[in-house]
Amino acid sequence: MHYHSNGKFPHKRHIQFRKPDGSLYSEELFSTQGFGNVASLLYRCYPPTQIMQVGEPRDIAPKLIHDKQLKHRSLRGFDISAEDDYIESRKPVLVNKDCAIILAAPRKSMTEYFFKNADADEVIFIHKGSGTLRTMYGNLPFAYGDYLVIPRGTIYQIHFDSEDNRLFIVESHSPVVTPKRYRNQFGQLLEHSPFCERDIRKPEELETHDVKGDFLMYIKKQNNLYPYHYMSHPFDVVGWDGYLYPYAFSIHDFEPITGRVHLPPPTHQTFEGAGFVICSFVPRLYDYHPDSIPAPYNHSNIDSDEVLYYVDGDFMSRKHVVQGQITLHPGGIPHGPHPGTVEKSIGKKETGELAVMVDTFRPLLMTEHAAEIEDKEYFRSWLADT
Numbered sequence: 001m002h003y004h005s006n007g008k009f010p011h012k013r014h015i016q017f018r019k020p021d022g023s024l025y026s027e028e029l030f031s032t033q034g035f036g037n038v039a040s041l042l043y044r045c046y047p048p049t050q051i052m053q054v055g056e057p058r059d060i061a062p063k064l065i066h067d068k069q070l071k072h073r074s075l076r077g078f079d080i081s082a083e084d085d086y087i088e089s090r091k092p093v094l095v096n097k098d099c100a101i102i103l104a105a106p107r108k109s110m111t112e113y114f115f116k117n118a119d120a121d122e123v124i125f126i127h128k129g130s131g132t133l134r135t136m137y138g139n140l141p142f143a144y145g146d147y148l149v150i151p152r153g154t155i156y157q158i159h160f161d162s163e164d165n166r167l168f169i170v171e172s173h174s175p176v177v178t179p180k181r182y183r184n185q186f187g188q189l190l191e192h193s194p195f196c197e198r199d200i201r202k203p204e205e206l207e208t209h210d211v212k213g214d215f216l217m218y219i220k221k222q223n224n225l226y227p228y229h230y231m232s233h234p235f236d237v238v239g240w241d242g243y244l245y246p247y248a249f250s251i252h253d254f255e256p257i258t259g260r261v262h263l264p265p266p267t268h269q270t271f272e273g274a275g276f277v278i279c280s281f282v283p284r285l286y287d288y289h290p291d292s293i294p295a296p297y298n299h300s301n302i303d304s305d306e307v308l309y310y311v312d313g314d315f316m317s318r319k320h321v322v323q324g325q326i327t328l329h330p331g332g333i334p335h336g337p338h339p340g341t342v343e344k345s346i347g348k349k350e351t352g353e354l355a356v357m358v359d360t361f362r363p364l365l366m367t368e369h370a371a372e373i374e375d376k377e378y379f380r381s382w383l384a385d386t
C-alpha cells in the first residue's frame with residue numbers, strides 16, 4: 001500500500017527516542033521478505049522480546065480428506081457450527097500450498113489472548129457482524145462487507161458487537177496485494193482501477209498500553225499454535241510509520257467495470273497473492289449491447305480452481321443458491337450457467353448479486369470440515385430437470 005503513520009516517533013530513524021522519564025523507547029523494524037519488501041518502524045514502551053514462558057504447541061493443520069474425485073462441489077457455508085472462541089471457530093475447508101479458505105462463526109470477542117499468524121497474510125471478509133480489529137498499529141472498525149487485510153505477523157484481537165458473526169477468510173502464504181495492473185510505478189492506484197486510496201481505511205486510533213504483566217499470545221507458525229507469555233502488553237506502541245499495516249476495504253466501495261458484452265472475471269479482481277486472485281462481484285448494470293447475453297458463457301478455465309462464496313442478492317447464473325454457499329468449480333472440466341438462466345438473463349438491466357470469488361492456480365483439496373457441509377449431488381445440477 002502506501003506510506004502511513006500513527007502516533008509519535010523521532011524525526012530520523014534509528015536515533016534516540018526517549019520517554020518522559022528519560023529512558024529509551026524500544027525500536028522494532030517489522031519487515032517482510034527479508035529486507036526487500038514493505039516494512040514499518042514501530043516504537044514500543046518495552047522490548048518485544050521479553051518472553052516469560054512458551055507452552056506446548058498444538059497442531060492445527062487442516063485435516064484433508066482422501067477424496068481426489070474431480071467434480072464440481074458445493075458447500076453449505078452457514079452450516080459450519082458457531083464457536084465461542086475465535087481460533088476454535090476458524091475451520092479450513094479448501095486448501096492448497098498457496099492459500100487456505102476458512103469459514104468461521106465466532107461468538108465471542110478475543111479478550112483473554114492476542115493472536116499472531118506468522119504463517120500467512122489474512123483477508124477476512126465480514127459476511128455478518130461488526131466490531132473492531134485491534135492491532136499493534138491501531139484500531140480498525142469493521143462492518144458487513146469489509147475485507148480486513150492483515151499482513152502476517154500483525155498482532156491482533158477482534159472485538160465483535162454481537163454474537164452473530166460470519167467470516168470468510170483467505171490465508172495466503174505470500175503477501176496479499178492489489179493487482180499490479182491497477183498501480184503505477186510508485187504504487188499509486190491508477191485512474192482505471194475499480195477502487196482508489198480513499199477507499200482504503202487505515203488503522204487510526206492507536207491504543208498505547210504501557211503495562212507489564214503476563215500477556216498470552218497465540219502464535220501460528222507452520223500450522224502449529226504456540227502459546228507465548230510476554231512480559232509487556234503487545235499493544236504498547238507509541239508510534240510507527242511505514243508501508244506495512246493492516247487495512248480495511250469495503251466490497252460496497254468496489255466500483256464495477258461494465259461493458260457492451262460480457263466481461264470476464266479479471267474485471268472483478270480486487271486482490272492477488274502468489275497462486276491466486278480474489279474478485280468482488282457487486283451490484284452493477286448489465287451488458288448493454290442490444291443482443292448481449294448477461295449470463296456468463298460456459299467456460300473451461302483449464303488451469304484454475306474457481307471458488308465462489310455467495311454473500312447476498314440473486315445470483316443470476318445459478319439456481320438454488322443460498323447465503324454462505326461455496327461452489328468449487330475445479331480446473332480440468334467446464335462449468336457454466338444453470339439451465340434456463342441464459343434466456344432469463346436476456347433483457348435484464350442490472351444485477352444485485354454480491355459474491356467473493358477466489359481463483360487458485362493449484363488444485364484445492366477438501367478438508368474434513370468441508371466434507372461435513374458438502375451437497376454431494378451438486379455436480380448434477382446442470383441437468384435440465386434439476
Ligand SMILES: [Fe+2]
Nearest residue numbers: 299306329335
Ligand atoms: Fe466461472
